[in-house]
Amino acid sequence: MSDQHVYRADLRIDVDAIRHNVRVLAGRAADSGARTMVIVKSDGYGHGALTVARAALEAGADRLGVAALGEALQLREGGITAPVLCWLFTEGDEFGPAIAADIELSASSQATLARIVAAATAQDRVARVHLKIDTGLARSGCPADLWPALVEAAAKAEAAGRIRVEAVWSHLACADEPGHPSIDMQAERFARAYEQARAAGLDPIRHLANSAAVLTRPDLHFELVRPGIAVYGLDPVPQAGDHDLRPAMTFRSSVSLTKRVPAGESVSYGHSWTARKATNLALVPVGYADGVPRSLSGRMDVWLAGRRRPVRGRVCMDQLVVDCGDDEVREGDEVIVFGPGDRGEPTAAEWADELGTIHYEIVTGMFRPRVTRTVVNSEAEGT
Numbered sequence: 001m002s003d004q005h006v007y008r009a010d011l012r013i014d015v016d017a018i019r020h021n022v023r024v025l026a027g028r029a030a031d032s033g034a035r036t037m038v039i040v041k042s043d044g045y046g047h048g049a050l051t052v053a054r055a056a057l058e059a060g061a062d063r064l065g066v067a068a069l070g071e072a073l074q075l076r077e078g079g080i081t082a083p084v085l086c087w088l089f090t091e092g093d094e095f096g097p098a099i100a101a102d103i104e105l106s107a108s109s110q111a112t113l114a115r116i117v118a119a120a121t122a123q124d125r126v127a128r129v130h131l132k133i134d135t136g137l138a139r140s141g142c143p144a145d146l147w148p149a150l151v152e153a154a155a156k157a158e159a160a161g162r163i164r165v166e167a168v169w170s171h172l173a174c175a176d177e178p179g180h181p182s183i184d185m186q187a188e189r190f191a192r193a194y195e196q197a198r199a200a201g202l203d204p205i206r207h208l209a210n211s212a213a214v215l216t217r218p219d220l221h222f223e224l225v226r227p228g229i230a231v232y233g234l235d236p237v238p239q240a241g242d243h244d245l246r247p248a249m250t251f252r253s254s255v256s257l258t259k260r261v262p263a264g265e266s267v268s269y270g271h272s273w274t275a276r277k278a279t280n281l282a283l284v285p286v287g288y289a290d291g292v293p294r295s296l297s298g299r300m301d302v303w304l305a306g307r308r309r310p311v312r313g314r315v316c317m318d319q320l321v322v323d324c325g326d327d328e329v330r331e332g333d334e335v336i337v338f339g340p341g342d343r344g345e346p347t348a349a350e351w352a353d354e355l356g357t358i359h360y361e362i363v364t365g366m367f368r369p370r371v372t373r374t375v376v377n378s379e380a381e382g383t
């Protein structure tokens with residue numbers, strides 16, 4: 001684990017952890033007879049979409065899912081041949097190249113379906129389509145009143161050999177609050193939409209479950225589940241027990257300068273913190289440009305030289321200052337800004353709680369132009 005390299009701002013991506021998490025999740029799905037689509041949108045929640053995609057497929061995932069068309073095409077360019085679903089489009093998106101690349105496309109409206117059919121016709125190929133029903137998130141998805149017409153149109157296009165309707169699907173609003181009444185309500189609406197698709201002559205699979213539902217609602221696994229955040233080792237339902245997930249991202253840096261300051265010296269912009277007694281300070285060359293929120297100034301720790309230590313004063317664009325008391329720390333010493341938490345270091349979940357957000361937003365926002373990503377993949381070593 002002790003990489004010799006001294007990092008400035010590096011995201012260590014633990015591929016073994018990703019594989020472990022996928023085995024856990026795909027195992028849960030398999031217990032209900034379901035397959036697993038791993039969601040790698042937004043560059044694999046900041047972990048690297050291709051890295052995660054390959055690890056997920058090795059560990060038992062069958063499919064991949066992304067939001068934007070460019071993300072789907074990047075997976076293909078990276079050599080991924082597994083089924084890929086893409087679900088969020090603009091009028092500027094061209095479906096022809098996507099269909100030619102065997103990307104499966106979601107349709108929430110007849111207008112989108114018509115564009116897919118036109119592109120498939122032009123390509124002389126059969127487009128694979130997932131019809132999305134809005135069961136209560138009121139985001140993407142077809143409203144229930146327009147659904148019968150959508151499934152009729154899809155059945156017609158399927159009969160004409162233009163599309164193959166792979167799935168009927170939807171997304172849950174409150175799965176991270178187990179027992180929330182909306183979950184059963186959405187499940188009921190989903191069942192009705194599926195029946196309508198069957199009645200129209202379609203024979204689709206169903207998928208509804210995000211990570212939280214994979215972990216807490218086996219009755220909603222159907223034929224396929226769509227975990228995202230849990231693949232990265234972050235638990236969306238920690239209140240529902242220990243789910244044996246391992247966070248895959250560690251943000252690390254190193255001490256670039258140390259100094260002893262006397263009592264009465266103030267630290268960083270605005271002098272918001274003043275030393276009550278002489279202390280050793282360690283300068284760490286990461287700041288808000290590297291994803292450390294400035295609003296954590298004065299309320300965050302880092303792991304340095306064997307223990308947690310407080311960050312003092314303001315987090316700057318490029319730097320932050322750590323209070324080491326009378327402990328000797330050295331330039332080059334590794335700093336864990338956040339990690340899995342195994343040693344007691346801060347975690348992305350802890351940052352999220354402190355900031356009033358969710359760990360999804362933390363990890364997804366960490367990879368930036370100056371930040372490097374180092375993939376650690378022990379199972380691949382020696383092969």
Ligand SMILES: *Cc1c(COP(=O)(O)O)cnc(C)c1O
Pocket residue numbers: 039041171209210211212226227228229230236
């Ligand atoms: C992001 C996303 C998921 C994965 O959700 P998690 O909560 O990260 O498991 C699944 N389905 C859709 C449509 C999504 O947008």
